[in-house]
Amino acid sequence: MLSPKDSPLGKLLEQYVCVRITRMDDVDVGLFDRDWNNAVYFFALNAEEQIYFRYGGRDSASPDTYLDLHSLEAALGDGLGMHRRYLGGELKLPPRPQAFFPRQIPLLAQRTFAQRQCVECHLIGDFQNIQREQAGTLDKLTHLYRSPDIKTIGIFLDVPKGLVVKEARDAAQAAGMKAGDRITALDGAAVATFGDLQYRYDKVDRKADKIRIAVDRGGSAVELTVGLPPRWWWTDLRFRQSSVDPRLDFEDRALTGEEKRRLGLPPDGFASQVKHVAELARALKTHELRVGDVIAAVNGVERDEQANTAELYLKLNVKAGDSAMLDVIRDGQRMKMQLNTHILSFRK
């Protein structure tokens, strides 16, 4: 028979003051900063509003990839330990972040408060980005491609065990990370949960070529330097509601070097082949691309420092709602084709 207060989770929660917030209107989003495309997220903190840990975070595959009751229980236990050290004056924490409220985002205030509409979580991030775009400070690598996926650098976690590594591949393996390591810090910032790790990883400068990850290996502290591969920051944006993301209604794949050579395209260009066309493309008159088409250039540009496909080049360089001219190769014939990107409807 379920007896929640006597359950391991219930016993832990009873030692906290628990509060559930379902409206973001008056929440200090400076203090509770996070990736706003998470529908559920937790923070543990003290009465001075110093954060012990974040719990939450997701990847593009699923909203609950990293959520697990065992890891939550472990985090809650760790949080109580931190709190005891805090009360004993033994724990040094970063200062409380500067307060910032949704009403301070002018466009968000116009579209929600002024119309008596709820401030939904994802709207906070979206309207922050719209404001940045209008101010000329939007950095799509940072603000659109939020929460880079740690699997891209080869870190696969044993999710019920929190930050214990299940398998290290690629860059993480090359740096010396091993299964069983427990990640404890990223670039010097302590991390206790996946939510902490993802939040700190998101703060890494997108131009960085390496990060420092500290791990606990059998009781010993080990510092690893992980080299970051090209486009380490890239994530699948399809689950996000973002109106600074130009909607393209197609997906592509990078051409191989041999495919580029056969087509006479530059080996370092971003030429790509269309692999999927959304049904919306015809209805919205986005473009007339077909699966199999090769996009050789966008607005006459064939190469880019960041993009390895035409789709990514468009995402990074075209403003949502604007048009671009594509150089398309279909059945060996090169043609020009207009692409009209569109914006998510809630912005209108």
Added chain:
Amino acid sequence: MASTCVVLVCAMAGAVRAADEGVDWLGDYRQALRLAKETHKPLFVEFRCEA
């Protein structure tokens, strides 16, 4: 348009809700902060976007 928040409510959240029946959850952050100060307990804040 249905909000992302509705679409993305996950199994984990449901599991926590089911398991914590009986644990007192406040609905007011300021009240919770005051209680944390009075009781010297830490705070555990859940954000659940249900709009």
